[in-house]
Every structure is written in C-alpha cells, then in structure tokens.
Amino acid sequence: MRLSRSVFVLLLVVASCGLATARTCSGNDLWFAGYSTPVFAAAANSFETHNGPLTMSIVKTPTDGGIKEDFPFRFKARFEKWKAELLSTDIGREQWEKFAQNKQFVLTIEISDQRGRGAGTDNFEWDNKGNFVGATIMLGADLEDGFPDPVYYPVLNSLASEPAVYTINGRIVAATKITHELGHVNQVAAANMQAVQLQNKLIPLYNSIFLKNGLKTTDQRLLELEKQMGGTPVVIWESREYWSEVNAMLYLNERISGEEFYCHVFKKIKSNLDSYAREYGKRFAEQAGPRNIPCWK
C-alpha cells in the first residue's frame, strides 16, 4: 500500500501518541536533528513532535505575571546570551516585552539537559473566564546546536552552517528557535479556549477511528470530525509548525539582514518550502514579500 505523506505522518503521529492521555502525548516540538532522508526525517521528527492534545489547565488569574525563568543557575549565562540576541531585534523585543509586562499572564521558561538541541511549548493555562493566562517554553541546554528537518522546519533548517562558505553563530540559532516557540504561544493566544478544547477532544477520537478503519481518511466520520476541528490532526499540527516558522523567519530577516550569509539562508528557506511545503509557500511569501527580501527567489 502506498501511503500519502499526510497518511504516513498521521500513522507515525498515532504510533507515538496513540490514544494516550494529554499528559503523555502533548505539546509541540520535541524534535531532534540527525535523520538522513527527508521522509524519515519528517517521520522521525513527527514521532517526537506529534500533534497530540495540548496540555490545558484552568488556574486563577495571575496578578504578578511576566516572564519567569525557571531553570538551574548554571544555565543563566547562556540564556542571557540567547536573550540578548532575541532582544537585539525589534520583533524579538516586542514579543518578549509583551509577555514580560503582562501581569495577567505567566510565561515560564525552562531549560534542561534532557531537551538537548530541541525545544517545546506546552502547559497552556486559562482562567475561569476563558482568558489565556499562562504557557511554558522548554528549551534544551544545547539549543545552539542542531537543525531539524527541512520538511516541517524550513526556516530552522536553513541555519545549518556551510563550513567552507560561512558559519552562523550558535546564539543566533538559539534565538531563532526561541522565536519559533514564542510563535506557538502567540498562536494559542490568538485562538479561543473552546477551539483548543474541541481539538483536544476530537483528535484522539479521529486517531482511534483512523486506526480501526483501515487508514481511510475518506471515512465519512473522519470527514465530519475534520470539519468540526478545522482540519485533520496532521493539518492542524503542521499548520501550527509553519506559523511558528513564519515567526522565526521574520526574526531572522531582521537579525541577519547585514550578514554575509543572509541570502544563503533565505534562498535555502525558499528552496525548502518549494521542495517540501509548496502548499504553505504562499503564507511565507505573504510575509516575506512586503519586506522586500532581496534574495527571496
């Protein structure tokens, strides 16, 4: 049986998430680099990244919110360097300050060795009036290294250095990954709680029917769920990733515009999109176009 890309990824998503609870199957971006072929890179990354339900909870509205750095002191120095890279751009500063100054929202930043070169965003919180009031970004201690696959991470992937031609500072890589994660928080902030709850409820149901029906995405029940959720679980997940990649691209456009490798990076982003995500190219082009990125062709 030949599987389409979306069915193939969905299978891996189901294999990793199964019918698990939100606790064991949640969040975005638990990826690792190092896979050699695009299809398996996507699959392997999906295996880690998956599109399971986001972890949601209802909490009291915070009154002393802002950004909470919740990590061991030994990570402090490197985090300050990543943050300085982020804050050296208007886009990074605006997004950071928006959270830093919001007393009714807690953005928690964690750093751990276990995350390695990856990152993730989860533990989304709302208050009982439905206001979005908290999220956690989890960063790997080795965030300066590692480039996820080009299929779902066309922007982060473009930062791999070409040793003979140019080298990109790891701090820029780390800051770009943080911008990608901020993109996830921004997206949930823009969604409403009911929509996220509905997706959380229906995704496991969709996966369970899909596994039992012989992997037929044309099943009427699945089409109905798709309509209610606004897409298949894979489409919902990949759309989240590509929006976060748009955020990463906008940061890069500002941060590296004066660097000799600017065009190398943006040509690679464009080529990754053309090769693996043609249907999302318009989303990126709409953001890139008005900014007159000179090498966007």
Ligand SMILES: [Zn+2]
């Ligand atoms: Zn992501």
